[in-house]
Amino acid sequence: MKVHEYQAKELLKKYGVPVPNGKIAASVDEATTIARELLKPTGTADSVVIKAQIHAGGRGKGGGIRLAKSVEEAMAAAQAVLGMQLVTPQTGPVGRKVKKVLVEEGTAIAKEHYLAITLDRARGRLAVISSAEGGMEIEEVAKRSHEKIVRTWIDPAVGLQSYQARGLGFGLGLPVTAVNAFVKCLRGLHKAYMEADCSLLEINPLVLTKGGSLIALDAKVTFDDSGLFRHPEIEAWRDLDEEDPVEMEAKEVGLNYVSLQGTIGCMVNGAGLAMATMDIIKLCGGEPANFLDVGGGATTEQVTSAFKIILRDPKVRAILINIFGGIMKCDVIADGIIAAAKELQMRVPVVVRLQGTNAEEGRRRLAGSGLPLIPVDGFAQAAQRVVDVAKGNG
Amino acid sequence: MAIWVDNDTRVVVQGITGSHGQFHARACKAYGTQVIAGVTPGKGGSDLDGIPIFDTVAGAVAKTGANASMVFVPAAFAADAILEAIDSKVSLIVCITEGIPVADMIRVRRAMENGSGTRVRLIGPNCPGIITPGECKIGIIPGQICARGSVGIVSRSGTLTYEAIDQLTRLGLGQTTCVGIGGDPVAGTDFIDCLKAFQADQETKAIVMIGEIGGTAEEEAAAYIKAYVTKPVVVYIAGVTAPPGKRMGHAGAIIAGGASGGMGTAKEKMSALRAAGARVTESPAEIGVTIKTIL
Numbered sequence: 001m002k003v004h005e006y007q008a009k010e011l012l013k014k015y016g017v018p019v020p021n022g023k024i025a026a027s028v029d030e031a032t033t034i035a036r037e038l039l040k041p042t043g044t045a046d047s048v049v050i051k052a053q054i055h056a057g058g059r060g061k062g063g064g065i066r067l068a069k070s071v072e073e074a075m076a077a078a079q080a081v082l083g084m085q086l087v088t089p090q091t092g093p094v095g096r097k098v099k100k101v102l103v104e105e106g107t108a109i110a111k112e113h114y115l116a117i118t119l120d121r122a123r124g125r126l127a128v129i130s131s132a133e134g135g136m137e138i139e140e141v142a143k144r145s146h147e148k149i150v151r152t153w154i155d156p157a158v159g160l161q162s163y164q165a166r167g168l169g170f171g172l173g174l175p176v177t178a179v180n181a182f183v184k185c186l187r188g189l190h191k192a193y194m195e196a197d198c199s200l201l202e203i204n205p206l207v208l209t210k211g212g213s214l215i216a217l218d219a220k221v222t223f224d225d226s227g228l229f230r231h232p233e234i235e236a237w238r239d240l241d242e243e244d245p246v247e248m249e250a251k252e253v254g255l256n257y258v259s260l261q262g263t264i265g266c267m268v269n270g271a272g273l274a275m276a277t278m279d280i281i282k283l284c285g286g287e288p289a290n291f292l293d294v295g296g297g298a299t300t301e302q303v304t305s306a307f308k309i310i311l312r313d314p315k316v317r318a319i320l321i322n323i324f325g326g327i328m329k330c331d332v333i334a335d336g337i338i339a340a341a342k343e344l345q346m347r348v349p350v351v352v353r354l355q356g357t358n359a360e361e362g363r364r365r366l367a368g369s370g371l372p373l374i375p376v377d378g379f380a381q382a383a384q385r386v387v388d389v390a391k392g393n394g
Numbered sequence: 395m396a397i398w399v400d401n402d403t404r405v406v407v408q409g410i411t412g413s414h415g416q417f418h419a420r421a422c423k424a425y426g427t428q429v430i431a432g433v434t435p436g437k438g439g440s441d442l443d444g445i446p447i448f449d450t451v452a453g454a455v456a457k458t459g460a461n462a463s464m465v466f467v468p469a470a471f472a473a474d475a476i477l478e479a480i481d482s483k484v485s486l487i488v489c490i491t492e493g494i495p496v497a498d499m500i501r502v503r504r505a506m507e508n509g510s511g512t513r514v515r516l517i518g519p520n521c522p523g524i525i526t527p528g529e530c531k532i533g534i535i536p537g538q539i540c541a542r543g544s545v546g547i548v549s550r551s552g553t554l555t556y557e558a559i560d561q562l563t564r565l566g567l568g569q570t571t572c573v574g575i576g577g578d579p580v581a582g583t584d585f586i587d588c589l590k591a592f593q594a595d596q597e598t599k600a601i602v603m604i605g606e607i608g609g610t611a612e613e614e615a616a617a618y619i620k621a622y623v624t625k626p627v628v629v630y631i632a633g634v635t636a637p638p639g640k641r642m643g644h645a646g647a648i649i650a651g652g653a654s655g656g657m658g659t660a661k662e663k664m665s666a667l668r669a670a671g672a673r674v675t676e677s678p679a680e681i682g683v684t685i686k687t688i689l
Contacts, residue, residue, distance in 0.1 A: 271643025272551020326536035
C-alpha cells in the first residue's frame with residue numbers, strides 16, 4: 001500500500017528521523033495559516049515549500065512543488081497547486097487531482113544524498129541502499145554511475161549494527177560531525193521498517209543542511225499488504241482517491257483485479273494462469289481489458305461479482321473465462337457461470353474454456369444453456385475465438 | 395526416484411482442524427499420501443478420520459515419526475508454525491498459506507540457514523505444494539490430472555502449473571515430481587534448488603520451468619542452467635502483458651524497478667533464459683508440445 005509524503009514523514013518523525021516542520025492542508029486558507037505560523041516573524045523560517053500530495057513521483061517537474069518567501073506567495077502557491085490536475089512522468093497523461101498540500105519550512109541545502117531500505121528478494125534480507133547522489137531517481141544514478149551506490153545487508157537475527165550505519169555514513173562522505181546523526185537516523189528507519197511492516201522506505205533526498213544537520217526532505221513509504229492486518233492505524237492512511245475504485249471494489253469481494261487498456265475481459269482462476277491468459281490473447285492479436293483472478297474456488301457468487309466488474313468497463317467487447325477445475329469441478333463451475341450470466345443479461349459474447357476435472361460435462365451444460373456462452377476446448381483456440389468475436393468476426 | 399517426496403514420506407498436517415486443513419488432509423490421504431498426524435494447539439488427543447491430532451509438532455513427531463509437515467495455518471500464525479516445524483526436525487515443510495507478512499518470512503528464512511543442526515527444506519509459502527505422481531502429494535495439486543513419467547516441473551504459480559501438468563499428461567508425458575515454489579517474494583525453495591534436484595534425479599529426463607514477472611529468480615536460474623543443467627529445460631514466463639508497478643495477484647508478481655535493482659519484466663527473464671540455452675515458449679498453450687518435440 002502506498003501512502004502520501006506527509007504520512008511517510010509522520011512515520012519517520014515517530015521513529016526519530018528528522019523531517020522539516022510542516023503541516024498538511026486541504027484548503028488555501030489552511031495552507032496560508034500554516035505558512036504564517038512557519039514564516040518569520042511568527043515562526044523562524046525564511047521560506048516555505050508547498051508540496052502537492054499525490055501518490056506519484058516527479059511532482060516538481062509538473063509544477064506541484066513551489067517555494068514561497070512570504071505569506072502572500074504561499075497563498076498564491078496553494079491556490080495554484082490545490083485542485084490542479086498534476087501531470088508528472090509517473091502519473092500518465094491524465095495526471096492526478098491535487099486535494100492536499102504539505103506546507104513545510106524551507107531547508108538550506110548543502111548536499112543531497114539517497115537512503116533507502118527495501119527487501120533484497122534474492123537474499124531474503126533487507127538491504128540498505130545509499131548514494132552520495134541524491135535528489136534524482138535512483139534508477140538514473142544506477143545507470144549513470146553504478147559505483148556511487150553503496151549497499152549493505154541486515155542480518156535479521158542480529159539487526160542493523162552501528163558499524164554498518166557508520167560505514168555507510170562515511171561512505172557518503174558526510175562530515176564526521178554528521179555521521180552520528182546519520183547512524184541514529186538509519187537505526188530509526190530500520191526500526192520503523194520492521195515495526196510497521198514496510199516494503200520500501202526511501203529518503204530522497206536526505207539533506208545535509210548548511211547548518212550541518214541531516215534532514216529527510218522527501219520521503220516515500222510503501223507497506224507490505226500482507227502485514228496490514230496488524231496495523232489498523234496504517235490501513236486508515238489509505239487514500240481511496242488514489243486507488244482505482246473498481247480495483248478496490250473487486251478487492252472487497254475477494255477478487256484480484258487490475259484494469260488494462262484492451263477490449264477483452266478476462267476471468268481466470270489463479271494469478272499465474274490469469275497472466276498467461278492475458279499473454280495468449282495478445283499473441284492471438286487481441287488486447288486484454290483486465291487481469292482478474294477469481295480465486296481457486298470460482299464459486300457462483302464470485303463469478304457473478306467478476307462479471308459485474310468486467311462489464312463495468314465500456315471498452316469490453318467480449319469476455320474470456322478460463323478456469324482450471326482442480327478441486328472445484330468444472331460442471332459445478334459451469335452451473336455458476338450459467339446462473340451468473342442469466343442474472344446479468346450479458347451484453348457481450350462470452351467464450352468459456354473449462355479444463356480439468358469434469359470438463360466435458362461442464363462444456364455440455366454451457367452449450368445447452370441457451371445463453372451467449374461459447375464453450376471452447378483448447379487454450380489457444382479459446383483465445384483465438386475471443387479475439388475474433390471481439391472484432392466482430394465470431 | 396523423483397525428488398523430495400515419495401512412498402516413505404510421512405506427513406503431519408499443521409492446522410488440520412481448519413476447513414482447508416481438513417479438506418486437504420483428507421484429499422492427500424485419499425491420494426495415497428501417508429498422512430499420519432495432525433496438529434492443532436488445544437485439540438491434542440482428538441482425531442480426524444482416525445488421524446491422531448496433537449498439541450505440538452514435536453509431540454506428533456515423537457509419537458508418529460513424521461518426517462514432513464504440511465502447513466495450513468492462517469497467515470498471522472503461519473511463520474510461527476513453520477518455525478515450530480523446523481524446531482521439531484522434520485526434513486520437509488510445505489506451506490500452502492497465502493498472505494504471510496514478508497517480515498515474518500525473512501525471520502523464517504534466517505532460521506532455515508541455521509536449520510537447527512539439520513537440513514530442512516521449506517516449499518512455499520503461498521504455493522500449491524508438491525506431488526510425485528502415484529506416491530505422495532503434499533498440498534492442493536489435483537492428483538487426478540497427474541501421471542507418472544519423466545518430466546520434472548517447477549513453477550511459481552498454482553493453476554498455471556495444473557495447466558502445464560494437464561498438457562503433458564494429455565500428450566502421454568508423465569511427471570517425476572511437480573513442485574509449486576509459490577508466488578511470494580521470500581520463499582523457502584527457489585528455481586535453482588529444484589533444477590539442481592531434477593538434474594541429479596535419474597528418472598527426470600526433461601524439466602518444465604514456469605516463471606512470472608517480479609524479482610530476479612528466473613535470471614539466477616538462467617545462470618545456473620547455463621553452468622550446470624544438461625537436461626533440456628522448457629520455460630514459460632507469465633506476464634508479458636502485465637503493466638509495471640501493478641501487483642498481479644501474487645505478492646511477488648510485480649514489475650518494480652526502483653531501489654531494489656532489476657525490473658523483473660517477462661522479456662528480461664525470457665532473454666536471460668534463452669541465452670542460457672533453455673527452450674522458451676511464448677505461448678502458455680505450447681508447454682506440453684514443446685516438451686514433446688524434445689523427448
